[in-house]
Amino acid sequence: MLTAADFIPNKYTSTIENGNFEWSAPSNIALVKYWGKKENQIPANPSVSFTLNNCKTITKLAFSKKGASTPPSGANGFSFDLLFEGKPKEDFKPKIQKFLERVEVYLPFLKDYHFTIDTQNTFPHSSGIASSASGMAALAMNFMSLEKLLNPEMTDDYFYQKASFLARLGSGSACRSVKGNVVVWGNQANIKGSTDLFGVEFPYTIHENFKNYQDTILLVDKGEKQVSSTVGHDLMHNHPYAERRFAQAHENLDKLIAIFESGNLDEFIKVVESEALTLHAMMMTSMPYFILMKPNTLQIINAIWKFRNETQIPVCFTLDAGANVHVLYPENVAAKVLKFIQDELVVFCQNSQYICDKIGSGALLINN
Secondary structure (H helix, E strand, O other): OOOHHHHOOOOOOOOOOEEEEEEEEEEEEEEEOOOOEEHHHEEOOOEEEEEEEEEEEEEEEEEEEOOOOOOOOOHHHOEEEEEEOOEEOHHHHHHHHHHHHHHOOOOOOHHHEEEEEEEEEOOOOOOOOOOHHHHHHHHHHHHHHHHHHHOOOOOHHHHHHHHHHHHHHHOHHHHHHOEOOEEEEOOOOOOOOOOOOOEEEOOOOOOHHHOOOEEEEEOOOOOOOOOOHHHHHHOOOOOOOHHHHHHHHHHHHHHHHHHHHHOOHHHHHHHHHHHHHHHHHHHHOOOOOOOOOOHHHHHHHHHHHHHHHHHOOOOEEEEOOOOOEEEEEOHHHHHHHHHHHHHHHHHHOHHHOEEEEEEOOEOEEEEO
16 A cells, blocks of 8 residues: 655656646546545545536646746745636646645755646636646646656656645545546555555446536635635534534445445435535534525435436436535436526526536546
């Protein structure tokens, strides 16, 4: 079993002066939720997610070796410019600075180069979709591409494991955006290879029912998150129901192993909707307490339940730590569900906005 120390490199065998890479990395939606963490971005419970296809961050990394003419480095010796959609974005820089500080021991070349990080999202800015997972995953992929030039003997397995490990240090759920359609993060006794250190592709059979699964994201509230993820996770410390919640996550992940194999959509719906509501229940019963749903979130949930009951179409919802609703359904009922969304649910979305997505496969190298 790998440890964090295994990601600290020995001496590099090659050198490079400058170059650039460009990677895309997708967002992901957790089915079993990660909520609560320990030191160093270690999850308090395991999670499993669908990797998305269309909602992604595209990040270009240009690098040049520092020399005598290089401008003075910033804080702690790191030197980088950050652009968002081609324009300088100063308010993003502290998060990148913190990430570089966290990962420097694993990427000791970071202070040797000046970086220009140019990033953009395929989904609307301030759409209420979390971009930290896709953003940190894309940045980690770029840094790993540079490290692979410095260490050409690196295996593909190590490349992707370390990329996921680094992404996790930027944003926990980012480790699930690197590779795979269905990704598990966190130690789970019944899932071979699962670890707290990085995400792994779900290693067992997945029924045809879940191939090309659809996710339509209803944008109920595009405002800034009421509670940051960091604050939300911290509220699990000393939470009166935390231990039972962590045990429940393990139980639900075990249930999904059988569900993915059998293709039982009724049981899938029970686990996924229960997980979504449990996440929100934990926030409602924390101290301080928060209600992250909006009235329209509840309207959508009730409409989905009514539609499913009347039609027997296996559509369900999940939620992140916010008001937006992810509507999940198999590809073979897509036309009927999309008509339902347009006829009955769009009215509850801010500016009638929604995004159609589906299961994807992870990060992609665009060019180098």
